[in-house]
Amino acid sequence: MKKLIISIILLAGSSILLACTNFLVTKGASTDGSTFITYSADSHVLYGELYYTPAANCLPGTQLEVYEWDTGKYLGNIKQVERTYSVIGNINEYQVSIGETTYGGRKELKDPKAIMDYGSLMYIALQRSKTAREAIQVMTELVAEYGYYSSGESFSIADPDEAWIMEMIGKGPENKGAVWVARKIPDGYISGHANQARIGTFPLNDPDNCLYADDVISFAREKGYFEGKDRDFHFANAYAPLDFGALRFCEARVYAMFNRAAPSLNLPEQYVMGDIQAEPLPLWIKPDKKLSVHDVMSFMRDHFEGTGMDMTKDIGAGPYELPYRWRPLTWEVDGVTYCNERATSTQQTGFSFVAQSRSHLPNAIGGVLWFGVDDTYSTVYVPIYCGNREAPFAFRVGNGSFTEFTWDSAFWVFNFVSNYAYLRYKDMIAEVQKVQNQLEGSFLARQPEVEKAALALYKQAPELARDYLTDYSARQTQLTMKRWKKLGEHLIFKFLDGNVKDELGQVKHPGYPKSWYQRVIDQHGDVIKMKKVGEESH
Structure with missing residues (x-):
């Protein structure tokens, strides 16, 4: 989650619950040779904004202050490198993108004295890496030198050619560093993770496709987490044993994506419904067809429709099939504990994105962060190019906050619309999706001509292309804001006081x-x- 301002820290208390969703698509699984990773940053106290860090030259000996991303707590200083790369959101100027989901794992493995938290790892790696493999190297070297502060984490790491999933957990207060495994998703396949460790057994002698900490197995033996032969070592079982919540709230979101991407597999539902003895989900699958950026956006919009967990069908959905349940996630009646479903689309999303990287285009044009704020089901993904020089104003850091409403902030405008739509959901979401489809459809339709123009400018001078795309993203954001405010006005007019007005206003x-x-x-x-x-x- 984004580093939060002090007022939010006070509002949230000492802990911030994290719950995110990531999907990964390799270039051989996409229609145009793109790699994709997705990320929804979900928290009840997260303000959705798009930050920008320009490239920089730093003097030898410069120190970098590290603050925990979730809370803003100062953790310590590390050595700064002499050259850093520009980063906008979660993609850098070389089309490297990183996302994450927190799985927690064994609580005794947190190290409160360490310096590197998971959020700082992501953004420092983006500033220092030209490829996904280099990002893995940077992240693992940082935790080895400075220690790993956070609980267990799954990372999605992609560049124009490869997509990797890396899982990491600390070694406790008495042991500096972290244990970790990184696996490259086979080309032509897709993967996902959603707050539960997913890497099981892994090849021990295949460095082209699998990297791991030297002590990832021996440390588990030392702690009593594993007995057996090295080849049988299972990372998730050792460091993040399953419970009901891991299946129903976490693995279920991966199941939903896999089920939509490859219905021919007929993946059994019992496992994610909470049957730990049922067949587990694979780490990756091959989709039934190659996926477009629009397809990947659609995977981020899901409430388990068409499954046994469909949130529009039970009585909790109310008369208008609302696929959201207000927290808490679990509740008790007469000594029996029950749960609400935890879908990919959820009301407390701060921001989400689909990161697109393409090897057949120059970096400044090939990398696109399709960025949106609030609930993924009712957001609009706006194209933000990785070479852009600044964030559009509506998304910019400092424009409003979680405790400061402003009509200039995309986060507040989108929350205004979605929260009103929740009141008569089935009717109003159709109106929302109409405008959503118009905007995203126009962005996707214009993408080839915009990039053709950018490429012509790039051949003259790369900086011209960067300026052009920065302006393009700003204008599309302004257009989106204008349309979304009008949409909010339309919804209030049409559905005022529980009534519905027809085309004539009757x-x-x-x-x-x-x-x-x-x-x-x-x-x-x-x-x-x-x-x-x-x-x-x-």
């Missing part, structure tokens, strides 16, 4: 769905049934 009273009336009758019918009184009874 007020209609459509009532509730018949299925909902039947539920009301079944529970409360005897109380509200109308009776004949007086002359009506004759």
